[in-house]
Amino acid sequence: MTPETLDKPDLVLHGHFDKDHERRYAHVPFDVPAGRRQIHIRYSYNDQIDSDPTLGGGNTLDIGLFDERGIAESSAGFRGWSGSEKMEFTIDESWATPPYRKGKIRPGGWHVLLGPYKVGPRGCDWKVEIWFDPGVPSPWRGVGISRRVDPDPLPEARPGWLRGDLHCHTLYSDGDSWPPEMLSAAGAAGLDFLGVTDHNNVGHQLAYGPGGDGLPIVVPGIEVTTYGGHWNAWGTDRWWEFREPESKAVERTIRAAAESGAVVSICHPKPFGPPWEYEGVTGFHAVEVWNGPWAQQNAASLAFWESLLRRGDRRVALGGSDTHYLHGRNLGARDADRLGAPTTWVQVGDRPTAKTILEALREGRSFVSESPGGPQLYLEPDRGRAGRVSVEVRGGAGGRLELVTDTATPVVRMVDGDAWDDAFEVPAGAAYVRAQLTSARGDVRALANPVWAERL
Template identity: 35%
Template sequence: MCNEDDANLSRRGLFVTGAAAALTLGGVSFAEAADTANGQTTKVVRGTLPPGSPDFVYLPVEVPRGVAEIRVSYTYERPQVPAGTQGNALDIGIFDERGTALGGEGFRGWSGGARSEFFIRGDEATPGYVAGPVRAGTWHIALGPYTIAPQGLAYTVTVTLTYGKPAPTPKPVYPPERAKGRGRDWYRGDCHLHSWYSDGLRTPDEIAALARAAGLDFVNSSEHNTHAAHGAWADAAGDDLLVLLGEEVTTRNGHVVALGTDPGTFVDWRYRARDNRFGHYARAIRRAGGLVVPAHPHATCVGCNWKFGFGEADAVEVWNGPYTPDDDVSLADWDGTLVAAARSGGRWTPAMGSSDAHRDPDAVGTPQTVVLADDLTREAILDGLRAGRSYVAESSAVSLSFAAYGGRGRRAGIGERLRVDADDPVTVRLEVTGAPGRTARIVTDQGVLHTVALPAEGKGTVEWRTTAAYAAYVRAEVRHPAVVPIPGFPGPLAAFTNPVFLGHPG
């Protein structure tokens, strides 16, 4: 049976959830089919969203008892628009009978704009969605009109219920929190990756194989607005690869990677900076054992630019994928935050880099964060990242060693402080391998103060002498030659370090 309904777009359906405004449409009822056994019922809903619609539009679906599977598909019009005008883009997901409350338990999946259909049943679900019982009650299909053309966004949603005995839901198996490490050592990882559980095209097994080929020791699962992949990584992990679990929380005012959270942790994304909800969810990430990492903060895609500030950040992703000008802006912006920490000795935000790889030809591990950790465990890796004991490299071929030395055998490595008096001599030493034809730079709170061309074989040692009075902190960069030589503008990064702070905090 197939019925068609026009969605009711009355503004009386507009409500505020405590975060982003949302619109609830007229509902779809399957109540008359409640006694149907081992059959299917389909209903079709059509409507048009006008420009300026809320971020989320909910279509209620009354699900009767006896349903084994719910299947949803959708289409929408993509009219031509003038250059410089946003066209239509409509995301989709679903919440079960427990409701759509922000941070509630009703979330059952989200695929954004990556899929045109999905299903949920007891034993299985479309990647990005959570398998489990299809219980009776009011479910809500969540539509996310990301951008709307001037003509409006005309859509069609088709809902099919299959009746029968529900399949049992298997208990998820998660990857172990420990791999076979080398004790205290430098471990390489890629903390921002996408599989076919959101908008990527690779399976977890394929990503794991690429991670191993890239010389990585750990990765982090970070699908857009879903934790559904957490139970899919156990077979891909192993003694040689630690798999951390997380999510890329993709809001309309920027993206944040929840890094290394407890298995099964879902972090809501349905708010903007003006809603004053980010701090709540940042704290929820930390309560789940994870790190809060704003991603590509100066990216130019719609909704990608970071608007929440960095007060809740545990680290920040300043290098995302192949190096581009927005990464240079992110690097400079992050560098500008270091002076306050240098002066006070207080909290500072370490920098990271990740590939954000989705599909071929995106390279897993380009770039990668290299962290000094006590072992290859979730706890030790997160401790090292949180402390800033890390540097970022374009590949496993590039290795850095960077430290500052004072009198009486004092030494401070990346992420640490060398406690010396203002006029005490300090020697900064950078050792580089795997960077032929590159240039090494020593950066301080004044800017770039020392530049050296590395030897042709790409291996070299750079030393520079200073004092804490002259340099509040030091960090190192390794750069490629500029693609288009412009005086004062360097080439893309091959690697960079977090800072070493100098002197006593004031």
């Protein structure tokens, strides 16, 4: 029995969402009889369009599943959420379609979670079909970890610094690869760590394992994906509430994640990121100022971050490639996905672990560059003299180094060699100073976190 040859379903649920239900989750109850070992769910709806935020005029319906343990916040009954990516999935006692969780099929009241992300002019008529014990065989075969490829030699970092990518997706959400493939691709790209952030699930974390031992260190994370914006949390092994797209609820969850020890970052606050719609929400550590190639609207994310800095709101800048596809798939700009574009560099000293990487991220001992090859940009208080900073640029010949403060016009120097450094007087009264390296076209090639005045 394969999903293509299923008989009539045991249960059919259906309903309708109007435009005024857009972006509000619904929990549709159904009963699971005793003695079952497998559930297969398939759904469909009219006027289906892709979840790409640039598309409108039709319907995009997300789906997830809760078992009999209930739908409450942080419930252990959350069996997974696949967005609009999978039109059917199986949960068996001994296996499940990723990102869903395998495990006991207990009798009782279960819920299909339906999220009308977009509702078109004709409304959304949906149908969910459910089979109990249809006998779908496991599609899992040994997913061979691809041969390890030694990366091309990259320019050396300063001692104690690591390079990594903080944002990627696998088959556990809307990517096209298995976690071991993603990890070995990150190794081949020359990265020392990989933040793993599938949407609204943590099932991928087990499939990755801890990394290290010749592969990049895994920094376990999740992209909490809500209808008003996305946020990443790293250093957490549980799902976080995503069903309430309201500022108050989002801030409450962000604060809870931060208090649990996670590093929290707002993702891609720029047009079509999708953007961040929760004005005034705080409690996060960082902003993903650089998501994918710089030219893809990242100047808007940088402006968002800088407006926080100017208010004295100390958030750390970091980057992530948001890689979805290792095997090529024709989805326009997303073809440009490349691990390490951009790369986030962190200072961890002589103990490279997920924990020290998280600490460096939280504290902003980091900078971002266009690729694992650099350019490298180190900004620090000048050890020799108070009121000054020193800047070292490696591999940035031909670029423009800009020193930005909240009070004066940026100071600009041309970087005339691949091993370049200089020191700068910081204008009196400046609250912070930060540095960026730009190309002749004005694209940012590297971006350093600020030094705040009290350290000068």
